[in-house]
Amino acid sequence: MSATQTAAREERVAPGEATLPGLAALLLALLVVLVMAVVASIVLGSTAIPLGDVVQVLTGHGDGVADSGIVEARVARTVVGVLVGAALAVAGAAMQGLTRNPLADPGLLGVNAGAGLAVVVAISVFGVGSLSGYVWWAMAGAGLAAVLVHALAGLAGGGSPLRLTLAGAAVAAGLASWSSGLLVSSKQSFDSFRFWQVGTIGGRGLDLVVTVLPFFAVGLVVVLLAVRRLNALALGDDLARGLGENVILARATVAVGVAVLCGASTALAGPIGFLGLVVPHVARSVVGPDHRRVIPVCLAAGPILLLAADIVGRLVARPSEVQAGIMTAVIGVPFFVVLVRRGRMASL
């Protein structure tokens, strides 16, 4: 039997498999894995820290522990990883549902390029030089790019996945050109930017996390509340309208939630590609297309992938590290190619 046939058969069976107890068991298993990933993320690294020391530091008795600074830094990056992983995976799932486009991903729809250009402008024109300074610029740039892409695709007739992807690709490439133009003429700006443009979850303090936390919360709540609308939208505009859904309102709600989540993630961690594309696909192939199941699974699986990528990145290049933004692509792309090869991309 060919791979395509196998895939098609699994596709039909998959939604039935995810019965409610089945889903609960799956989520529980994912949670266990997530806890393991969190522990591993704190313990492993260029210096391994015994679990006992970690517990001592976390319970406030870490005065005698030599590595307490490392523990605090690792806790911060783990928190960033969980937040960004969850946000990107959920945003990816919502974006794919919203656009009915299996290719939708913040990176492919201009959000990263928008945040990038905003950060370049902040560095080279306004002399911003700190991570906390970049946050607001990145957020604004991501939001504007998302609005621009959706508005242009809307002008061009909306729903067509190809047109939205085309508009996204054009906006992304155009914004990237403007960034290059600014960077080519300023060596100092480029020296700062080249480190920002590789997404990483390391080196962010907890204070920065607290600054951005409200945006994650708002974005997640908006998307979670709109899950039912996403299911209606997935049927197509006409059918959704027939079911009594206010299509324009539903679209706008989800789009705002997605933009806030992507913007907050990019602001905190820099551009991290492919996570938002791959995790929803895996989730969908396990629990079927119902967003009420896909999104909770994404919520747990996104952080697992990002933390795993980060841990691998720390271990492969000791004592230095490969940033999580690079490792997600290194892990995600071969998977994506297999997905395409097996003909899974067509089904949403």
Add this chain to the structure above:
Amino acid sequence: MTADVLTPTGACADPRAVAAEEPADLARVVRARRRPTRRVRLVIATLAVAAVAAVLVRVLLGDYVVALTDLLPILRGEALPDAPGASFIVMEAKVPRALLGLLAGLAFGAAGAMFQTTLRNPLASPDIIGISVGASAAAVIALTFLDAQGLWLPAAALVGAVAVGLLMHAVGRGTTLAGQRMVLVGIGVAALLSSVIQFVMTRTSIQDAQAALVWLTGSLARATWPVIGMLSVAVLVLAPLLAVCARWMRLAELGDDLSATLGAPAGRARLGLVVAVALAAVATSATGPIAFVAFLAGPIARRLCGGRPSLWAAALIGAVVVVLSDFAGDYLIPDVNLPVGVVTGALGAPLMLAVVVTAGRAGKA
């Protein structure tokens, strides 16, 4: 005429008979059928003139203005008594840049149009589907880690581009949705290779990283005669092949099955893709990926030609755009030399968006 077609006796079966009966109608049909062809020819001729004009502008004008009457003696190698430096500036700076821009523009334009038509997907330009990124990743690694100089840099880029092309071919092979899958895989590979590039950029000195950045935006600054020689040989070899494929482009657009039914040889579309990959790879290796030229030349040419895809028009548009953008990048903002890729990207993106929006309104694309 309409009545004749509708009669079951088949009055139209013999064209000579129709001609004898209704010469005026036949002449009108012939005229109507020729009109689009004539329009395409007119567009191509105009664009050829424009390309020559663009090259002349690039060579003669700018910071150092050369009179047209002085150009011929300089090209013949004679020294000008009243301007001893003129020969050097023209032959080592201005003419190479103009020629490299012309050749690369032709190659990008033709390759992009070939991809878009054969794969039947406006997204399928070498920019988006990874050929350029393959060349970029290889070139950046060669530039930073291996300190590649001279012709080694284009050679490394060529290897990268061809490798991506082969991977895409391997993935698409033997499937009915070959084109669609090639595009998807290309997008994925492009994402992976961009992160490789970003990683390399953080692991090298700022000098190397900046040189890599200039390469990545596409620049004609490394125009030397050996590079021009390589590119012109490649274009001269590939152009006849492309001319063969161009005749089947309109059929290829109908899809594999229909075009085979209509008599197009099965291998032609595949051959067209191979030639397009080669052209894009060679051009990218010489100049770096010049944003949007391959992406835009096809759609613009199609619009100018009244909806017909024309490879030659696309190639010429690419040439005009690259040469003029390079000129603009040098002199538009005083004291700032922008690489040509920045200009084409900054101006190309709005144009592209206009194409997307208007195509959507017209209900196509």
